[in-house]
Amino acid sequence: MKIYGVTDSDLNSLSEFDAALPVCKPHDILVEVQGISINPVDIATRKKLTGSFNGPKVLGYDGYGKVVDTGSEVTKFKRNDIVFYAGDYSRDGSYQEYELVDEAIAAIAPKKTSIEDSVSMPLVTLTASELLYEKLNIDPNADNSEKTILIINGAGGVGSILTQLAHLAGLKVIATASTDEKVDFVKRLGADQVVDHHQDLIKQVRDLGVKYVDFIVGLSDNDPHWEEIVELIKPFGTFATITNLNESKVADLKQKSVDFKWEWMFTKAFFNLDSMSTQGEYLFQLAQDLDNGKISSTTTKVFQGLNVENIKKATELVEAGHMMGKVVILS
Template sequence: MKAIGFKKSLPISDKDSFIEFTAEKPSPKGFDILVKVQANSVNPVDYKIRQNAVKDEVLETPKIIGWDAVGVVEAVGENTNKFKVGDAVFYAGDINRSGSNAEFQLIDERIVGKKPKNLSIAEAAAMPLTSLTAYEALFDRIRIDPEKDKGKSVLILAGAGGVGSIAIQLAKKLGNLTVIATASREDSVEWCKDLGADFVVNHYHLKADLEKIGHSQVNYILDFVDLEMYWEAATEIIKPQGHILSITGSSKPLNLDLLKNKSVTFSWELMYTRSMFTTEDIERQHEILNHIADLLDNGTIRSTLNTTLNGFTVENLKEAHRLQESGKSIGKTVILF
């Protein structure tokens, strides 16, 4: 089968940052299904792993990355019971396994959902990873109750990004929250408003803008961009007994004492946790993706697809990584195979 990978972590401008090669078509066993990939999308995790995974050696066999895919089930393992050959599926994958930058991929069916029927292949491919991340953040980590928490405020840092774009919709439509998103460029501001944000504030003068809209403090903060940059501001802006969540990590220790007097809760969200550790509730991701598919099909939320690249080629994969690395991409970028 055709695959695209890399043998060493190189700048995207390097001719060998991605290389095309032929790999053996795998066969499913256990809970795995074999999917013929029709499209995938590129997320920040893709370029971060490409930049850092193979710094001190040159691999003999190229590493295949890629998380997010839409495809058709080609074969199933002996323990499967959720899908059959011919089913259309979408998923975000497992960071410990070979990725979706290949014509075929093995994936545990317990982290796979049915493809939304009313979406195109490209529209569906944009959704799995960001939807899982945003959904888990709101409803598994913070545990938003749409009735009890109705009207409470959530500040979404980087509202126009891939995760922010779906978090705005889920927080508004499912969580019944007052949604405040950050954006600075005119196009990203309009994107956030169009997705349903009640307010859009400029992250360059965050506290002043929040005061202007009457929300100097908020109940929840979702960091989808840079925890270290916003940490002290977040601890000031969060309301007593509020909740701060981050997906971005920190290269240095965080001063959690800043949360003590307000009794603020802090959580991490990593979409890969369930698959990395085969947690007891690993099947939760299957359930979430099916729920997301229903929400997309009935129009409650919409795809965050913004850019489509036609053709599973080295150049298109490089272009998708360039867009992500620029920090200026809006919504999601999808590659149609």
């Protein structure tokens, strides 16, 4: 089979290789990959590659395809099922013709939604779901109308899903966006108010009549906004992020007794936790929500053909940092 891997941190090292068909472990499914999506984590992982490592590194943390084999203890799926998933950071990713995935972190793909609108969704939806329901402890069935969330980078991959989920849960959603196109985008997804992260966030949020927000989620570089985050978060509120703090100090949140939460979508599978099955459950719900129109896909760019050239082109779009929504490659 064909795999597409990098041999160092330079994107130009991406090449096509031949490899043997992988063999299922007891709980694995073997998926014939029909579509992938490019995520910032692909780029961050590649850039951290240093020294020597065993063979090419196969990236890719969104996948969609047909089950062609199953492990001896698999119970959720059978051959010819169509599934989607975000994969496991400790294993080879979806830049290949066939991929092994633990059955616990996959789900039957949406039936009425196209491949391109489905495959862009697993990683960002799992991240947004874990942020909202597990890190912010939001009960989507409760009355959340008095709670306000500020989503920094609302038009990005995770932000565009978190905006939708927070809106569906009944929160007052303030999202950041910097262009008219992105403002319209996040408003369509359910943002009640939009502020520009290139301008003073404190003044803009206060001008909305909001002194403090219950929750802030940082989905881009936190350092430029740290003073604004510390000022705007409500005492005993929660700040959660998927990115690093380089210059910012968590201790700045102490006076307000703010909860600080990290989110890394791969933690459950990376450490083989029993809770990894929740990811399959989130994806099952996502499939239903996509098919019934409750959640909108955020695919904005599609390439035809899983090959070195298209992976490079798609990656360059994401790496430029200006993508609205997601970019997909179909096999």
